[in-house]
Amino acid sequence: MGISVQVLQANHGDCILVTHESLNGVWNLLIDGGNAATFQFGQRGRYSGALRCVLDELKEKGQKIDLAILTHIDDDHIGGLLRAFETPGYLSEMVSSIWFNSSRFITDYFNVAEISDNDIHLRDDSPLTSVRQGKNLETLLNEISCARQPVVMASQKIIKGPFTFTILSPDEDKLRKLLHKWPDDPEPTTTSGHSTDYDLSLDDILADDIFENDPSDYNGSSIAFILEAEGKRMLFLGDAHDKIIVRSLRALGHSETRKLPLDFVKISHHGSQYNTSSEFLSLINTHRFIISTNGAMHGLPNKRTIARILASGSGNICFNYSEIISPLLHEHETETYSSRLVALDGKIRL
Structure with a gap:
């Protein structure tokens, strides 16, 4: 029972798992995913990084990621999350909701035209497919019915599961x-x-x-x-x-x-x-x-x-x-x- 926090070894990045356990069950919050090597590394990704190991542990326990937060677009925060979405059996099957101020959400908020060059694309296993030809992350999130939070901004107070979030940034x-x-x-x-x-x-x-x-x-x-x-x-x-x-x-x-x-x-x-x-x-x-x-x-x-x-x-x-x-x-x-x-x-x- 209680709250535990794992600050994963995410190389030069951030990847943090916050777990709340109570009589009502377990609720997992994932904050960022480190760089790509935080999920897997080595030739053809043969070795599991800290994020993959933690997700494997959750899978063994029958748990999921109730909320994933991608704080911003730098590779040392998003890279591991993208690899976890690209790999079958991981985030595309484990995550229930995500907060991510995507370019599409930001342009919608300001009522301006979308900037398609900012779309985030996922790789697939084919060597003939470039990143830009891969599936769009927004499309994948819609396909897996992952709940989305509209633009997350300072001064908001949001309750998710057992947690209350007071947003300080961005404005x-x-x-x-x-x-x-x-x-x-x-x-x-x-x-x-x-x-x-x-x-x-x-x-x-x-x-x-x-x-x-x-x-x-x-x-x-x-x-x-x-x-x-x-x-x-x-x-x-x-x-x-x-x-x-x-x-x-x-x-x-x-x-x-x-x-x-x-x-x-x-x-x-x-x-x-x-x-x-x-x-x-x-x-x-x-x-x-x-x-x-x-x-x-x-x-x-x-x-x-x-x-x-x-x-x-x-x-x-x-x-x-x-x-x-x-x-x-x-x-x-x-x-x-x-x-x-x-x-x-x-x-x-x-």
């Missing part, structure tokens, strides 16, 4: 910025350098710390939300922009003197310094911050983000890859801070 302005043809790789390298900032000390970082906002429109379109059930409260930020999260939290009445209490927060954009400000941290109260990445892309997490979190209070920072931890601290910082950087070990039980 209308962020969605409007997607009214154009999307590039094949929407994640700009400018959101974080490929080199790390681990040569800097925590003190040096904080002595000269100026927050700069993430410039990516695609990250800005991330669905981010407060998730509540049974007196527990969690914050899932996808790759959302810090500015809109701060604005949404303040609109809900939270402030430096009326902080939002949380059981944990999944930090935005894999710990990028452009997505977590000291102002945001001053509005929440939690003992656990979660960062999802294997550190393989864009120099993430940034040590500047780690410094801001450590300075904001006494909470621990939890990583789904243990090897991320030791490079983050200099030798003279280890004694003070090493106990606050921890590896996730299995499920988080609330």
